[in-house]
Amino acid sequence: MIVADRKSIHEILDMVKDCSNILVVGCKGCVTVCNVGGLKEVQILAATLKIARKKEGRPLQVDEALLERQCDPEYIAMIQDRVNDYEAVISMACGVGPQFLSEAYPNQRFYPAVNTTFFGGAVAHGIWEERCAGCGTCIIHHFDGLCPIARCSKSLMNGPCGGSDHGKCEIAKTVDCIWDKIVRKKMEQGRLNDLLQVFPAKNWQTARDGGPRRSRREELIQNG
Amino acid sequence: MDDLKSGSNLEKVLKAGHFAFTGECGPPKGANVEHLREKFRHLKGVVDAVNVTDNQTAVVHLSSWAASAIMVQEGVEPNFQMVCRDRNRLAMQSDILGVYTMGVRNMLCLSGDHQKFGNHPQAKNVYDIDSMQLISLVKKMRDEGKFFNDDPIDVPPRLFIGAASNPFAEPYEFRVYRLAKKIAAGADFVQTQCIYNMERFREFIRQANDMGLTEKCYILAGVTPMKSVGMANYMAKQVPGMDVPESLIKRLKGVEKNKVAEEGIRFCLEQIEEFKTMKGVAGVHLMAIEWEHRVPEIAERAGLLPRPVIE
């Protein structure tokens, strides 16, 4: 899933400093799973904003909404009756949400309440880690399902580099060296020779470097 | 010597079977060319080639290619370093052509320290290709006369291709494999990380000999004299992939404070003595960090002077 972190309350307050009423829109998708933009978080943000503005003596009216997903036009349409009743709208979805909202409602102002960070998962309760960089051409079958593109700090395809130390990456003792894991897994399986080949340079055209990407499924595209 | 790949002095020295001796020089954090020329003069005639570091430790310095070109002017042979951190394959290929036209004949291909360590940790990193792929890129340019995309090159660059190897980084078991990969990718010579743990290095070279790697590629053993106990402690604890045994720190602590540097040099000289007779070691790479002025003395005491001159 997409993992995000909430922006600081100061940053969000600053975005809406000129407003007297706003709508906060959550999302039941990934940001609910990573406890950042679901129902509970919408309520907390709304209450926090109200309290902060009350303290300033400039009360802010905050209404709440929660969409099934903010990355689908059909759900975006569900707030069409009320979206323009506010001076601004804060989206608690990943970066896709405020953009879909913005495209659907050109007269409204939308602000992101979260920083969208990576594609990852929960490795322990309350801890999420990056697992994929969405490079567009998955190669992890060569590495027993471990991704050196997203998880090696240098995206090395022929690592480990000389900085690998006690299973940790040179950049920080808190970061695992994924190449250490790849090599150890190969050794355990007696297949270290797999890594003797020189993996050729990656074609980054399928990654973000090829420009914005699009996925088309002909069988799903309806005519007319 | 038509069968030379690059015709560099380093290549000639190694090919003729001499024990090679290379040095290292970091360009300044500024445009102080005079200071740089001064450093080069200490090394002239004392080493076979001098590595010119490329934004080492991810801190901005005068560019490696410019410093290499100045070195050529001073009559010292550069070993131009290039890291993968800062350039994509377009920039790399144009810089490779560029240095070649400036008279550079040796090039060392490195991943580079992550920018997190340096003075611009906010930078966007590149790592378009890795050091292994960079080695094969240079080889392709030289041997096939082709760019990475297969377009022909009008006058290909002829470079002696170097790589780095760290026998002490983990997982140890893989280190000799990674060396094998670099050689398969096209490395003509390899310089190792600073060696302090001789025990482990002997084992590494033994493995490399067993795998036939030392016959395919020249291995230069890396040494850096310890200047102080503080430096030894710092290297032991702070520098990733560095292996400084407790016994060496003890040895340095065991002498008077003003004799620690001398003890560091002595250890280094003992190492060089051993490398001279170690099967599979073709020379020494001395990284005398900001100690260029002491390299002549070390070379003299190590019995490495005069350097061979090969026409």
Ligand code: SF4
């Ligand atoms: S190889 Fe690419 S697609 Fe596959 S996990 Fe890594 S970043 Fe994601």
Ligand code: SF4
């Ligand atoms: S230490 Fe490991 S994860 Fe970190 S950059 Fe080097 S190979 Fe990649």
